[in-house]
Amino acid sequence: MVYATRRRLLQQTLDLRFSIGRRITRSNPTVLLCGGSPGTRSMASGTIAGTQTQSGTPRQNKLRKSDSSIWEKFLGIGQLAARDIKMTKIFLTLHSSFLRYRLGHDTVASVFQRNVRRQPDKVALNSEGSQLTFRQLEEYSNRVANLFRQTSLRSGDSVALFGTSSPEYVGIWLGLSKLQLRTALLNSNLMGSSLTHSISAVDASALIVDTDLLDQFASIRSTFPATNVYYYNSNPIANKPADVPEDRWLNPLIQKASHVAPENPPKGNLSDVLMYIYTSGTTGLPKASIITQSRFMAFSSIVNLCGGLRRDDVIYCPLPLYHTSAGITTIGQMLIYGSTVVVKKKFSATTFWDDVIRYKCTSVTYIGEICRYLLAQPPSPLEQQHQLRMAYGQGLRPALWEEFKRRFQIGDIREMYGSTEGNAGMANVHGKTGAVGYLSPFLDLLPVPAPIIVPIDKETGMLQGKNENGLYRRALSGEEGELLGPVTTDPLRQFDGYTDRKAGTSKILYDVLRKGDKYFRTGDILVRDDEGFVFFVDRFGDSFRWKGENVSTTEVEGVITKLLDYADVVVYGVEVPDHDGKAGMLCIAGDADEHVGKLYEKFAGQLPSYAIPVFLRFSKELDLTGTFKISKARLKAEGFSPEVVKQDKLYYLDAQSKSYKLLSRDVFNAITKNQLRF
Template structure:
């Protein structure tokens, strides 16, 4: 009977190839999965080792600095920071704030442009158990005040560049101790009479190690607050514990296969997770070298990579688009072999990699507070990561069916959620477990906001899952692809924008009854541009004063670019359906009968959206 075996196997193989069965999938993906298993095992090895030793970020960094004190930790402009210099500077910070009376559990807000001292300041505070609230440097007005207050900050460290921003809110921060960091070494004056010149104070502070305080640290201690815009309201302060920081930094290090001799180019803001943890964390925890740039510059990106001999660079989708648009004549020969980041669109993935000769692109998906992070380790175009079908018990993330309009997960007749099939869009959720570091959810400073992100009794009684609020889909091979954000949030210029926050600001400054804010797609632009439909039946809105009010109360990325004046909007149960129609119509003047205005960044005024201007925007010839 054996002669029947070979034909049967051939038929079995052909059937499985065409039906993409588990055998066919396994044959196609086993190399990818083996590589992922090895790297994921390394991540867990380090996390378990540090957990057993009750290590913290300061403890690990002290070991790293002692191992190679003279190695370069940070490049910044013409300055070079060795690991020893970082250690000593952060010791000065720790000793100074100890002398000021700060204790474990206190919080200090940090408002400063990206530079090595930025890292040293929060690292030094963490050495004595003091948390740092990393304030988004784009914030102004009430959003800025809220961010400082929600973290229960006792003090504010601020750069002299933010003089005008802080003057607008000085009456609301009189209770804070203030420390001014003068970026210009020759500058000696301070904005506030009671503010201390931090550079001067730190020069006089001792460099002695605060070993006793460092040893008191626990891996579950809070070390940072990083702000994220949720689906509603003002910025939320996501809690970053020592172990959370370690999960993100060492997780990326091992999955991306960063080597000790790599130099990473980090031009992303250090108040965000990408630049401030995934980037600089490679130095603090893993001993790599980081080249920091104050602000991203497309024209200097590759020049900097050559200057600092960078082998890896960070990106977000917007930066890739800007780089791809640069003049071909300005291309320089660099040594960057790999890039990691998020938001790189599939349409420009290959052109970007080919134009700049990037061999490996590690696109990842995640959020500051999320336990559902993914990473693409084999440069599959458009994918944000993968989970093999047979390994979900190792990394329990799922896509569940949701309402097409609201994005809310749907329960079945038994009160449970339904897992999506392949190629079916759904909301990504991740199982919460206190037993494994990679599955923990530390939440926000606001307990109410924390509870809103937790789904209970999802697949069984008593289980808990983190709701990312993002819609993804996965294919037969386990690759995940990002589709859209749910709720009242959109992404623009690398920032998450909360529509409800903008709606509240518009209602205040325009003194009008209702406003609806949403994101609209613009050809050639990453993310979605802000658009506001404002109820103005008498057309009495003063657009010049309105634009001034937006600039005063909202960061640049949150200011609407398009304004649509309408007679009414429905705010009852069908509100979301109306909003969806507004999103579909966008700023298409061939469809919309209402007046639409466009914010001209050159004149800083709203101008009527004419057919000629509309065509220029659609052709990508207008600066947004």
């Protein structure tokens, strides 16, 4: 019934379009020829558009109210068609590119080598400490490949890379890929059990550690055989740490290796696994998402075409290179499309504009938190002395969108949607404020695989709208729902999953729109408006986003419960005014004692900074479900307000003292008035 109604409405709209065209053409041909509309001035005659009397004087057409309404609908159809044509051109260009890659048996390394031959002396990667041209990056990666070819590692083995952002970081994984070694890009904030789990998730045969991260690595160093661990530093003249074996210190070994491409390397293709990038998903510990050669190229190509990036762009990348937004979609602009990328070891709002101006950057990639940090800085003359023509990324809040454009004079913002493991990526290429993408209403009628939004019960996570045949319906305009991505063999829509195959299988839904189809559940709640623009609403499940990172509550709970002698704990996200994402809140069963202020020290030793709870709550008892699971619904609803939570003690994390302090009404008011930030 729903689909029949959709088809009938769309057919009526199309019929209306043609009837309008006939009516307007009969009454006033110059309207269509000159691009005007009834009642507007004709460019050809310089008079109000209308028919001519016998004496040659112009006569004003009377525009009925129904004609005005019809004309508005006609213009809406025209705008819709223009958007669809633009997206179709991007889609066809993407597929033609992949056809060339497939016929050429290409890999990321082979496409990069073509860019090396085309522009060998152009700067590929720039940073505070080092700079590599396309030729130098190719030679550095060849040295890495030739060096590791002498080890016991073989094609298909995994190597975990634990490093900070630098040109050498890219050169290492690019070199390993030439031997078909799969590099796992570890989150450089991890430590303890989280780091151990991430390495084990890919069954790493070797580990490469940046000596800048030795303090974090020290917590798990004894759990790995010394012969399987290699060390490096992005500074080529850095001194070898005293506790690093001579034959495991890569800096001099890489310099001594041959810079010529390895002889007879393993033959690769688009289906080969290139790397692993971690994601917390919606539940559980971090999962290692499989990034194939084709997936890397697809992500890079989508961002290039939808972002309007060019070969002559200099892209500023303040994000860590273990992130998909940096390590794939931005580094891919250099490797696949020949742009220059400036990498930053650590984001700094105070030096942001200095860097952008010094490196003459023309584009920048962002996450929402970066935009907010920049807006929070005092105004500076440097803000409008840059050469940035556009910014692309994810998470720019609609409320900040126009202010960000106006204050920093960035004319073009390309907000995008996607996830590391997902297959439902989209982009806002039309400049619609707040939108993350566009799904044409015409897609509802065409038998083509495209992302869809299906109604969902936010409390249970169950999809809604099943018909008598057991199939789901698409959400209507303005109706919120979960975004699903069609699983096909198309490189743009395939689902490669995780190293944990069971985790990937659990996110696939069968028989959605028709029997036998498959869709990937993103876990994200979105909504589409009447024009087809899509807006992000929220994320469903046991994870939340804070400081630009996904936080898995299950993982944090697992770490904390051990630290607190297996006490009953529950972790959830709460909204904080004027902060992106949700802050972590920890509820502990029991009474607070005199040691509560020192809990931060325990957490900081086992959790990355963004996963450390911002708020604490001590409760005498927790709500349990029938299966003895702790219910979070009431805790989430009550938040951290002392006015609401009257029986339990609340604490907040004081950034200056790095300890938890009692959350009074005055402190709560300071937080809500944006006088106290996190």
